Amino acid sequence: MQSGERIVINGRDYRLGSILSTSAGSYGQVWAATDPTGRAVALKFINTDAMSQADTSLHGHWHAHLEREIVFLAGLNAAQSRHVVTLLDHGRVNDQPVLVLERLQANLGQWLAQQRRNGAPPPDLACILDWAEQILDGLEVIHRAGFVYRDLKFSNILVGEQGALLKLADFGSLKRQDGDSTRSCMGTPATMAPEQALPARQGADGCEYVVDYRADYYALGLLLFTLLTEQSTTTAQRRLGQLLALHGQEGARQHRDQLGGLTGDERELLRRATEFWTVPARPEQEHGGAALLLTDLLDR
Template sequence: MWAATDAAGYPVALKLINTLAMEQADPSLQGHWRAHLEREIAFLSRLDSEQSRHIVTLFDHGQIDGRPVLVMEQLFANLGQWLAQKRQDGAPPLEFERILDWAGQILSGLEVIHNAGFVYRDLKFSNILVDQDGALLKLADFGSLKRHDGDITRSFIGTPATMAPEQVLPAATGSQGYEYAVGPRADYYALGLLLFTLLTDQPATAAQRRLGQLLAQHGQEGAAQRREELGELNDQERELLQRSIEFWTIPVSTQPGGGTATLLANLITRLLARDPDDRPGNAMEIRAVLDTMRAGQLTACSRAPKPVPITDEPDWDISPLTLPPHPRPRRSATINRSRYSRPTKTLIGILALAGALAWAIVLRPFDKSPSPAALESTTTAATQPPPNRPEPVTEALSVDDVLLPAPEPSSPA
């Protein structure tokens, strides 16, 4: 991604496809990226201004020197970069209301994708763009889109450390290779991972760390034979999640049935269910809980809850990492897109003014294998959690830091 300015002086982002990297990909996958790119362009081109509220806007697309390029709305950073920068700046922890608001914005973006007949398949911090104040979130990078009008896909696409088990583990082996049963509820699983991380400061669940280990050691077939070890929160994680939510809300002891803390903890537990059928069936079900939480009386606890250490996890020889704490953002102005109600045709003028790398915050890349759109992503810095929050489990792996062997050859989705 590159930051640029168009001929009228308006800031835009240029997404250039690394065709060289695509040519060096697995021979069985060569050419598939073009189909995914065309699908991404078609999806974004059909969105109106209301649908683009939480989906990045596509202004134009074309080719430069044989390389496909997309001219897109420019935001400040991705969410992982933004959180890392705020931590570097010493910002206070993110307000609980902001986490709920972010969850609602992400869910709105997923609704647009699902209503268009697609599954996102790659929801993670580096694919969520944010404005400078952290008030506006937009989903980006749609090279992993898959139609959900069929039950089976033959492509393995996304980031394994942030995927639902059914995205990584084949449901069957057909004549053309592995087959995966992936639907919209896979995106809800990824949403659950994001919320778990934001609320507990845990970069990953034990199940996701285990998934990365099984894939690295045994491949997809070997991991599929251990499905019962994947997905869901363990008892310690559920308790940590409950205590973390209680840090912001009315404690469980003061309300019958556990109160708002239990309501949200139960939602996230369901989002992270191993079986897709046990997850919420639609966005309305999830939004109902978020709205109830936001409408309820939210009061901070007088002191941080006692941390719940996880001591019975096997030693997988993984270096500990923690996610940055949550900054306290300010409100931001609404982005004006009126001048781009129709795509611009001035790619040459834009590229002539293209400058520095996008987002102004450059962090180390975490994913060495190209995505269908061949974009590099970034991960957040590892530091200690703030003293007023439940301490995270120290034996953890960054959700975007699992490097896996190349998947088995497969056919396009």
């Protein structure tokens, strides 16, 4: 595919612009495009470059991830899509699934970087709490649909309305919230919960991971820590990466007790970032679940 190419989906012509997002390990590749009316949209295809480097027996996984995303997004109504990216259409091109999605300004990581380049101050506590509440709303939609997100990070949060609106995107890592274990290690190492990276057990058939909705709240806690302290991650999260590099997944599982929680310095950074915020007697009455989550983070 290339810029300017014509893509036909369900009889509608779309014109490709530039690539918006892709990575070597990603199942999907997202392109900017325009629909027949000239409206800006995003087209999500299978990442054929990554798929071609995998064993042919695994190619079905690439199809399955995008098809799972279509099923989830197609089942949402307008209210549920307030903080989840909207699926406008979907179809097949060259016998592969393709999604037509609304296009917003940028992802949150890109938007924050642009704000810094423009000399804007970092987001204040009220803004961060509002963002957290919007993300929690999006996560609730995912969880109520019976899924675990497993990949909450800055690049999967889209920004609209000049920073006033956030929407979750990229649902290729969805897992059914049915209590069953999985043999797949899914997520982004820098932002995944320990249970996503460290198998609960290992048998003759390989590793088994037990992951539920709490992994999504762990990822949101990491995101809040970064927004509040301007630190890239926590010491515990860096230690998780080090253990995986040194011992591999099964070996790192034996050293899980070394992860720990927030250090004293990290708790002090959080205290300073929130020192002018008075925790209400009932946090849920102020900023709802976001206040409860932040209160829990401060107590760690």
